[in-house]
Amino acid sequence: MQRIGVFVCWCGSNIASTVDVKKVAEVLKAEPGVVISENYQYMCSENGQALIRNAIKEHSLTGIVVCSCSPRMHEATFRRTAESAGLNPYMVEIANIREQCSWIHKDMEEATEKAIILGRSAIAKLKLNAPLTSGESAVVKRALVIGGGIAGIQSALDIAEAGFEVDIVETSPTIGGNMAKLDKTFPTLDCAACILTPKMVDCAQNEKIDILTYSEVESVKGFVGNFKVQIRKKARFVDEKKCTGCGECMQKCPSKKGLNDFNMGLNTRPAIYIPFAQAIPNVAVIDPEQCLKLKNGKCGLCAMKCNVNAIDYTQKDEIIEREYGAIVVATGYKPISLENFNEYGYSQYKDVVTSLELERLMNAAGPSEGHLVRPSDHKEPKVITFIQCVGSRDTSGCGKPYCSKICCMYTAKHAMLIREKYPDTEVHVFYIDVRTPGKNYDEFFRRAVEQYGVDYVKGMVGKVYEENGKLMVQGADLINNEQVVIPSDLVVLAAAIEPSPTVRKIATMVTASIDTNNFLTEAHAKLRPVESPTAGIFLSGVCQGPKDIPETVSQASACAAKVIGLLAKDKLKCNASVAHSDETLCSGCSVCANVCPYGAITYVDKEFRLGGGKTELRRVASVNPAVCQGCGACTVTCPSGAMDLKGFTTGQIMAEVDAICKR
Amino acid sequence: MQKLNELALEKAKTLLANGTVARVLGWKKGELGYDLEPAVFYSESDLEGFIYNAFSGANLSKYLIEESKKEGKVLVFLKPCDSYSFNQLVKEHRIVKENVYTVGIECQGKLDVKKLKEKGIEIVDGVIENVDDVTVISLGKEYNFVKEEVLLGKCSVCEKHLLSYDEVISLHDKRTPKLDRFEIVKKLEAMTADERYAFWKGELSKCIRCNACRNVCPACNCLKCVFDNDASGIASKANSDSFEEKLFHIIRAFHVAGRCTDCGECSRVCPQAIPLHLLNRKFISDINRLYGEFQAGEDDVTKGPLTAYTTGDAEPSEVFGGNK
C-alpha cells in the first residue's frame, strides 16, 4: 500500500496569493493513497525541508508530491531532501503550481481548482513511480585520439599534461598532418614547422603519450568510460624500435619512382622512406606497392645497408586491442578532388596548382627547396593568379555548400609572401567575398592589398586556357563591370576542404552522427561544441567543421578539457531515467536502434524457457544505461510497448492524462 | 495459369525429394473449390492436396516466423505481394532467411469469394484464368468475368512485381492494374470532414474486434500486441464504445505505418467488410507525398520513413492532404 505525502508550498505570497493553498492541501488529502497533506510558507527552506523529512520518517511515506514551483527549479532540491530522509529520490513528484498556475491566473477559484488537478496528476504519476538508481560504471583512465594532426596533437598533449595516458592513432607514417606541410602561418607569418615540430617532439617524448602511426582504428565497442578499441598497426617492414632514422636506406633504394605524398605528389621518393626530416617517429617505412623485394623478392638492398638490422620484410599487420575512457576524433580534412572543375584546367595544365601544392612549392623543405618555380618548366612565374572559392559556397552540386573558412586568409598570406620575396611578380586574386573575421585578420588582408599591392578582382573565373605558353584566366570584374583575361604563369586554386574520407567509417564505429557534408555533429551547436551527442566521443579540429589553426588549437584544448573532466572521475553516474526493454515483449525487430541518437541499443540473442524443458533463442533489445540519455524516441517507435522509459513510463504519462481529464 | 500449379507442384516435389528443403509452405485444396487454406506439406503424398490457383490469395509470409525457426529449410511460394511482406519480416529479424528457400510465383490477381457470391456463385468446380478475364465453373454453369469485377480489392490495384528469390516460376508478364491504388483515398480526402467522419463512423462501427485484421497482418508481428497486454493501459477485448473502435484501428495503422507493404490482407479477411486498407493506404500516400516514395518490403535493409527524417520535413500544420 502506498503512503503518499503531499506538501503544498505557499512560496510566500507567490503561490498563496492566487491559490488557496490550504484548500489544495485539504482536497488532496482525500485522494486515495495520501496519508498526510501539509502546507507551508517556503517548502524549499531549511524548515520546509525539515517538515518533509520528518513527515517521511514519521508516516513511513513511500513517496511525496510537492506542489510548488517548477521542477526545473527545485526538483533536485526535494529529491535530495527525500534521499536524506531515506526515501528514494525518484519517489518525488513536483506539481508546478507557481509558474503554471499562480503566476498566470488571477482568479483564486480557478487557480485553486487547477492547482488541485495538477496535484492529482502528480499523485497519479507518483503512484506508478518506481525507485530508480543511477547505475555506475568505472572509467578507464586512458584516452584515444584518432588523428595526429595539430588538433590531435594538441588534445593529446593537454590530456597527457593532466596526467592521463593517451594514444594517438594516425594513418600515415608520421604525425603532423596538414599543418606539417605548410610553409608559413597567418596572420603572424611564422613558419609552421617551427611551431609544430616542437609539439610533435613533445608528443614523442611525453611518457603518457603512445603514438601509433601507420595505424587505423579497426573497431570500437563499448560506451563512455569503457570503450574497447581494436587498432590495426599496418606492417611497416621496419622495426620501429631499431630504426634510427639515419636515412641510409633511402639513398640506396633503387626503386625511386614513388610519388611523394608529403610534397603533394610534386616530386618522387624511394620505396623506403621517411616522409620528411622532422617526422615523428623518425622511422622509415616501406611502400609495399613499390618495393622490389616485397613485390618480386629481388632486391633487399636496404636490409643490407641497414646498420641496425631494422628491416624486416616478413612483418605483418598487427591488431592491438586497448581500452579507453574517452575517444577524441581529430581526423582533419583534405582538399576536395577537383574533377568537377575542369574549367580551371587543373587536370590539363601542370601550372594550375592547389594552394596546398603552392605551400610545398614555397616551402624550404619542399621539392624546389623554397624557390618558387612553375612545376612545368621550373621557371620563376612572373604573373600569378589566385582563384578563390573553388568548390566552396557552391550550391550547384559540384562542390560544397559551405565556406571553407581558411582560404581567404591563406591566399592573402601567399600573395604577400610572393610579393615580399619576388617583388616584380604580379599577383591577382579573383574572389567572391573576402572574409577575414578574427584577431588581426582583416589588418593582415589589408596589408596584402595596401602594402603589397596585390590585385584583388571581385568576380568569378569562367575558365582557364592556354595561349602562347600563358595560362589565360578569363573572369568577370564585377566592380569595373567588365570581362578580364589575365595571362598568367601560375594559377593557384583555393580548393575547398572536406572532412577526411576516413571520418565516415569512424563515425559509424563510434555511433557519432554526421551531417550532410560529412562533418561530425556536435552535441549542441552552441553549448556543447566539442562533444558528440554520443557520450564519451569528443570532436577536435576540422572533423567538426572548417577551422584555421588557432581555432583548431583552441577547440583541441577545449576538447581535452572535456576529456580530462571525464577521466578525472573514478565512476560515472548514469542517468537514472533511461529506457528499458521488457525482454518478454521484445521481438527484436530493431526499429528502436534506428531512432536512438546515442547508439545505446544493441541486440542480443537470449535464451528463453518455453516450458516443458524447451528453450528458444530470441533476439531482444538491450539498452546500455550508461549510454542512454533518456529521450524516449525508442519507446514510441516500439509497437509492442516493450521499450519504456523509466521515470516517464507510458503508464505514468497516461495516468497523468487520466488525472488531468477527470472533471 | 493451370500450368503454374503444375510447375509449382513439380518444384515442390523435386526440392523435397532431393533434400533441399524439409517442408513446403503453400496452399491446400478445400471443400468448396475456393476455400484454399495455407498449409505445410512434408512429403510427396502430402502434396496431393497442394494447389496454386486463382484462390491462392492468402499471404504465406507470416507463417514463416514460426516455420523458419524449425529444423531444416522450408520452401515457400511467394506471390509478388507476399514477397514484400517477406522482405519486411526479414528486415525486422522475424524470419530466419537462411532457413527459407524462396520461390517467386507469377500472379495475375486472385479472386474475391465475396464478390463471386454476390454474382450468385456459392461453390466452384473449376476456374479458367486468363490475364484479363476469368471463367468460373459452378454447378455445371460457366460464368465469365472481367478481372476487375471479381478480383480481391488488393489485386485490382496491385503494382507489385517479383523481387529476388532462389527461383522464380513465371510464364507471363504481370498484368498492369487498371485502377489507381490511391483513388479511394483521394476521394475520401476530397470529401468534407463531416462526410469523412460519417463514412468512417459507418465503417468502423461494424468492427467486432475479432482481431482478424491484426492477426493476419504480417506487420503485426509483435510477440504480444499492446491491445492484448493488460499492462499497456490500452488493452481491450471488445469495442465497448465508438472510441475504442477508432483507437484500435488508428493505433494499429500507426504501428504498421512505414512497415505496411499494402498487402491488403486486413481487408481481405475482415468479416464485416471494413475497408481497413484505406487507413494504411492513407499513411502510405502521406509518406509518399511528404517524405518521398517509399515501398515497404522492397528490400530488407532500407530504414523505414518513421525511423528516419530530414531537417526540412513538412510541419504537422501543413501536412493535411484533404479537404477541410
Place this chain on the structure above:
Amino acid sequence: MKKISCENLSKLYSEIASLQELYLPVKESGVTNYKKYENGAEVDIKTLKTVKSAKDFFFPQTEDMMEFKVNGKNIEINDARKVANPFVIFGVRACDLKSFDILDKVFLQEPVDTMYKAKREASTIITLACNNPEQTCFCKTFGIDASNPAGDISAIIVNGEMLFEAKTEKGAELLNKLTCLEDAGDTDADAERAEIVKKSENLPFANLNLDEFKGENLMKLFDRPEWAELSKACLGCGTCTFVCPTCQCFDIRDFITNEGVRRFRCWDSCMYSEFTKMAAENPRKTQLQRYRQRFMHKLVYFPQNNDGVYGCVGCGRCVQKCPQNLNIIKVIKKLGGKNND
C-alpha cells in the same frame, strides 16, 4: 395463418416498430446485420447469414454489469444492468433459432444469468424459413429443418407473399395486433416447405457423419494427430467465435471512467492466446490446443453434458468468414467418421 404481400413488408415493419422495438436484418456499409428498424432502412431478408448472429440480442458483445463510483477515499457500488424493454426480432432463421436453445442450456441453468434471462423474456421472435439454403448451409446435419422454424411466430415466403403462423401465445398476441396482415385463407406453405427440404437434402454438407463424436471417444479424438494439420493455418483471431451463434464465452473487465470503474462483460474467444491465461500459467499454449478446444467443445464436450445436443447449428458462418478457410466442416470430415467424402 396470416399473410402480406412481400411488396408491402415495409408496412409490416413500421407497424411492428410502432408497437415495440423491432430488430431485423439491415444492409449497411455493404454488410447485413441485425439492426433496429428505422424508416428507410435497407431491410435485407434475402441474406441468410447475417454477419453477426441473432445471439447478440440476448448476449450482446459488451454489457455493463456494475459501477464503482470513487469519490476521494469512498467507493459506492451501483447496479449498471439495463432494463430490458419488450422487443421483436424479425427474420430469425432456423439455425439461429436453434442456437437460442443451446444458449439457454448455458445461461438459464442455475445459477441463472439474469441479464440473459431478462432479454430472452422480453423478446418476441419471428422466424423466417430459408427458401434458398446455401451451399455452405449444413443445419440438416444437426437435424434442423430450415423450412419450418418455430419461434413465437413462424414466417415463410410463398409466391411473393409472406405467411405467418403464431407458435406461442406471445406470438399470437402480437400477430393479432398487426392490422396490415390479412387472413391467409387457404394459402398454405406445404409445397414450398417440401421444396426447401428437398433443396437442403441436396446440399453438399447436408449429411455429414458425426458418429465418432461420442463421449467414449473423447480421449481418442483429443489425441488425434490430424489436429496439427487442421489447425496449422489458424491465425488465432476470433472471427469464428464472434460470428458463431452458439459461442458463449465471455470475460469480465473493468473500465476506468472519469468517476470510478465500470465493470462490464464482453465476448471472449477461446481462439485468443490469452483466453486461458491465469495468474500462474496458461494451460493452452499452442494454437493447436485452442483450435482443438473449440471443436471438441462443440462436437464432444457440449453434447456430452447436454443430452447429445451438439454445440453447432450448421449455419455456415464460420465457413464463410474464416480468413484462412478453416472451418468445422473440415474438422467433421476429418474426424467424424466414414462416408464424409
Place this chain on the structure above:
Amino acid sequence: MQEIKKDYKPLIVAFCCNWCSYAGADLAGSSRLSYPAEVKIIRVPCSCRVNPTFILKAFQRGADGVIICGCHPGDCHYTSGNYFARRRMSLLFSMLDYLGIERERTRVEWVSAAEGAKFSAVMNDFAKTVTELGENKRLEDLRCKN
C-alpha cells in the same frame, strides 16, 4: 457545427518538452504572461516521447484539444527527437483529419526556453480555436463522461 454552450470551457492537454517548451512555460509564468487555466501541461523529456496513444487517450478522457510542444527543429536536446516527433505527429494528425476529426483540435508548436511570450500566445490562440470548435464529440468515449 455544434452549438456551443455559453460558459463552455474546453479542456486542453499540452505535452511539453522538458528542455524547451516546459521551460518556456516557466518563463511565461515568471513573466506573468497568462493563458487560460484550461491548459494543463504534462512534462515529457522530449517531444519524441509523446506516443500517439497519449493523444488519443486524452481525447478519450474528454480533452477537447491536444498540443505538443517541442524544441525548434535543429535544437533538440537529444539532437533528433523532435524530427521523429514531427514525422509521427504529421502522419497522426493527417490520419485524424482523414477520419473526419477536426484538424484544429491537434497542434504541434516549437517553443524554445526563451520564448515565454510565444508559449503564452500559442496557448491563448489554441484555447481560443478549441473553444470555437466546441466539445470534442468525434473522438470521445461516452463511458468517461457520466
